[in-house]
Every structure is written in C-alpha cells, then in structure tokens.
Amino acid sequence: MFESELSRRQYLTTVGGTAVTLSVAGCSGDDGDSAQTITAGTAPSFPPFEMKQDGEIVGFDVDLLEAVVEQTDYEFDGWEEYEFDSLTPALVNENIDVIAAGMTINDDRDETIDFSDPYYSSNQAIVVRTDGDFSPGSLSDLSDRPVGAQKGTTGEGVVQDELVGDEITQDQYNAYDNYVLAIQDLQNGNVDAVVIDVPVAETLTADRPVESAFVHETGEKFGFGVRDGDEARQTALNDGLSTVRESGTYEELTQTWFGE
Numbered sequence: 001m002f003e004s005e006l007s008r009r010q011y012l013t014t015v016g017g018t019a020v021t022l023s024v025a026g027c028s029g030d031d032g033d034s035a036q037t038i039t040a041g042t043a044p045s046f047p048p049f050e051m052k053q054d055g056e057i058v059g060f061d062v063d064l065l066e067a068v069v070e071q072t073d074y075e076f077d078g079w080e081e082y083e084f085d086s087l088t089p090a091l092v093n094e095n096i097d098v099i100a101a102g103m104t105i106n107d108d109r110d111e112t113i114d115f116s117d118p119y120y121s122s123n124q125a126i127v128v129r130t131d132g133d134f135s136p137g138s139l140s141d142l143s144d145r146p147v148g149a150q151k152g153t154t155g156e157g158v159v160q161d162e163l164v165g166d167e168i169t170q171d172q173y174n175a176y177d178n179y180v181l182a183i184q185d186l187q188n189g190n191v192d193a194v195v196i197d198v199p200v201a202e203t204l205t206a207d208r209p210v211e212s213a214f215v216h217e218t219g220e221k222f223g224f225g226v227r228d229g230d231e232a233r234q235t236a237l238n239d240g241l242s243t244v245r246e247s248g249t250y251e252e253l254t255q256t257w258f259g260e
C-alpha cells in the first residue's frame, strides 16, 4: 500500500488518528516481515573477516555490515553460518538476504547474484611452512607439490586455472571446507602450499609456524552479495557503505581488525 517508510510517515502526518494505526498495521502485515529486514550469511574461519570467538561470530565483515545496515531503513536480523560454497545457494533460496564473507566480486558470480560496491582489496598469498625446506618464488615452483585451498574460493580458482594440468595433477589439489583446516594440513605436512587471500594469510601466519612465500597478484575486490535484481538492498547497502566511509567508522574498523 505504501511505497516506502517516508510515504508511510507522510500519510500518518497528514491523516493521523486510530484508523491510520490500523491501516498501517494491516499494511506491514501484507508486505511480510522479510521485506524490511536483512538476514546475513557468512562462513567463519576466515580471520579477521569472520571467525568464531566463544561461540559468537565476530570480525571485520560482522562489524562493517552491521554498521552499514544501521544506516539503512532495514532492520538487521542476525547472522547465519554456512560453508563458503553454500552461501550463494542460501542467498538465491532466500535463506539469507546478504552475503558478508570476504567474497570477491567476479564475472562468474555476477551471473547468479549481484554485489554491493567494493569494500576491501586482496591478492592471493602462497603460504608454506616456516621450516625453510620449500621456498617457492613463483607458481611454477609449485610443480608436482600437493597444494590446498578452500572449496569454492578464488584461491581454488588460481589452483585450478594456473596449476592443475600444468604444474600439478588434479589429485595433488586438496580442497578444504575452510582455510583454518587447510593451514592445519599445511602444518601437518599433507600439503606443501596453501593459496589464500593475503589479509587472511597475514592473520593466520602471525601465530603459526607458516609464512607467506610470495603473492600472486589477482587484484580482487570484496563486496557484499545480494540477490540478483534486489536493487532495494543493493542501493541501501551502497548508500550505507558511503556513509560509513565518510563518518570515519570504516577507518576505525580497519584499525581494529587489521591494525591499518
């Protein structure tokens, strides 16, 4: 009945009274609750973007998305956890309304979903054990080595596109449900390298006997994923994102989570 909160408010101001309260209540019932809310989906074990701390999901994406939604007319309806490669189906099936998971904006994904404006940049790091036995300087140095990445990620894309069939066999690629497991398997010696987003590599190498050997430049940009054609949420998130940047909140959050 009412196009937006504004026209609803204008209607209230113009008419006033009990009858209007009734009609507004009826109206919001017709719209359905989900029309004005945002349920977010993420895939933890990708620090500092999202990780579990005492059973709670925390991280840069968590704080940033919540700050952005705060600037919109949408009500934030909480977080749902998925494995990374289940986030897009969850969005398409309307189990969630937004993906906030350090997700790289790319043409492949753009065919199925839409993205907000970019909010962070990344390349791929090649992480190895710190013992010094193997120090690759380029992708061709990974020849005949078992390599790991997280399922469904752009890191996996680098392995499949640049290594499998050329430098390594399909069997030498190990796909993990999350990057923490991949790095653990690197420590255990089951893979010799992990291809992983640079900011996450920096976090995970800080307190483990692994290090970044070199960076493969991919020029990736992270965006919030929204349903294809959900221009209302896309626009709201983009407006919210610029407000959060202008107010200094974005910078505060990068300082908190990346020490930048």
Ligand code: ARG
Pocket (backbone or CB within 6 Å): 042, 043, 044, 045, 046, 049, 050, 084, 101, 102, 103, 104, 105, 150, 152, 153, 154, 155, 179, 197
């Ligand atoms: N940026 C990479 C991609 O888009 C990795 C994202 C992984 N995110 C996560 N929450 N596990 O594929």
